Amino acid sequence: xxxxxxxxxxxxxxxxxxxxxxxxxxxxxxxxxxxxxxxxxxxxxxxxxxxxxxxxxxxxxxxxxxxxxxxxxxxxxxxxxxxxxxxxxxxxxxxxxxxxxxxxxxxxxxxxxxxx
Amino acid sequence: xxxxxxxxxxxxxxxxxxxxxxxxxxxxxxxxxxxxxxxxxxxxxxxxxxxxxxxxxxxxxxxxxxxxxxxxxxxxxxxxxxxxxxxxxxxxxxxxxxxxxxxxxxxxxxxxxxx
Numbered sequence: 001x002x003x004x005x006x007x008x009x010x011x012x013x014x015x016x017x018x019x020x021x022x023x024x025x026x027x028x029x030x031x032x033x034x035x036x037x038x039x040x041x042x043x044x045x046x047x048x049x050x051x052x053x054x055x056x057x058x059x060x061x062x063x064x065x066x067x068x069x070x071x072x073x074x075x076x077x078x079x080x081x082x083x084x085x086x087x088x089x090x091x092x093x094x095x096x097x098x099x100x101x102x103x104x105x106x107x108x109x110x111x112x113x114x115x116x
Numbered sequence: 117x118x119x120x121x122x123x124x125x126x127x128x129x130x131x132x133x134x135x136x137x138x139x140x141x142x143x144x145x146x147x148x149x150x151x152x153x154x155x156x157x158x159x160x161x162x163x164x165x166x167x168x169x170x171x172x173x174x175x176x177x178x179x180x181x182x183x184x185x186x187x188x189x190x191x192x193x194x195x196x197x198x199x200x201x202x203x204x205x206x207x208x209x210x211x212x213x214x215x216x217x218x219x220x221x222x223x224x225x226x227x228x229x230x231x
Contacts, residue, residue: 004158032217043204043221044159093158097217103147103208105219107158 002028004096006108013084014116021079021111023094029074030096034105035067038091050077084115122205122222129195130230137203137225138189145207148181148188149219153202162203163190195229202226 003026013019023033031052036044048069049057056069068080077096081088091112095105122139129135139148147166151159163174165181165188172179178191188205205222 006158034217034219043223044219046218046220049218091156095158095219103217104161104164105149105208105217106161107151110156110158112156 002096002098002101002104002106004094004106004108006092006094006111008111009109010112010114012114012116015085016083018080018082019084019113021081021092021094021113023077023079023096023108025075025096025098025106028096028098028100030077031074031099032097033071033077034095034097035069035077035079036093036095038093038110040091044093047079081113084113086115089113089115120205120207120220120222122225124225125223126226126228128228128230131195131197133195135192135195135199135227136189137205138187139205139207139222140187141207141220142186144185145209145220146185147208148179149206149208150177150179150188150190151204151206153204153224155201159204192227195227197229197231200227200229 005024007022033050035047037047038044046059047062050069050071052071058064071077091110093110095107097105120139120141149164150162153159163179168185169183170181176193203225206219
């Protein structure tokens with residue numbers, strides 16, 4: 001089956017630093033990947049849609065300069081949390097859409113970000 | 117924006133019992149999906165529904181895409197301890213525009229199964 005990986009799985013950083021999270025589709029090509037944020041005991045909230053070779057589309061209320069997204073290849077999208085603050089601490093999950101599998105979205109295992 | 121109302125929020129059941137949960141929407145979706153999420157992990161797709169009225173099974177799981185395209189339910193029969201987790205419904209928009217392929221998630225149903 002389609003596999004999506006994320007790296008790192010956990011990261012702890014100091015306030016003010018930037019953190020990069022990678023999302024890879026391992027056995028399929030994904031022209032579109034999505035980035036979600038999930039707070040404890042809450043649902044997934046879509047942050048942005050990442051399109052290969054073009055700018056990401058951000059959801060209302062999500063700061064594009066704060067959450068930088070790059071989708072440089074058909075198998076890799078990165079999310080960079082710039083100048084992280086404690087309120088950015090959350091579970092970040094990506095998904096990748098497999099165009100050859102009825103547009104099914106497969107999710108990565110998530111990245112737990114803790115900003116001290 | 118689009119909203120999904122998922123119920124119940126939580127369920128506590130005995131092993132062997134059947135479970136039912138549902139989602140309703142204020143707007144139409146082209147695809148309904150059901151995911152299960154274990155703590156600290158990403159959601160795993162359980163069932164995908166693509167046509168209004170469609171009834172699909174996956175082992176002990178059965179889900180239906182409502183005829184109005186605004187609702188869906190998931191049934192789990194003969195629950196077992198490993199069914200524990202959070203279940204999410206999600207509606208997916210259809211082709212066209214910048215919203216293509218976006219998922220809107222329900223609030224989740226926390227399932228606890230007592231042995």
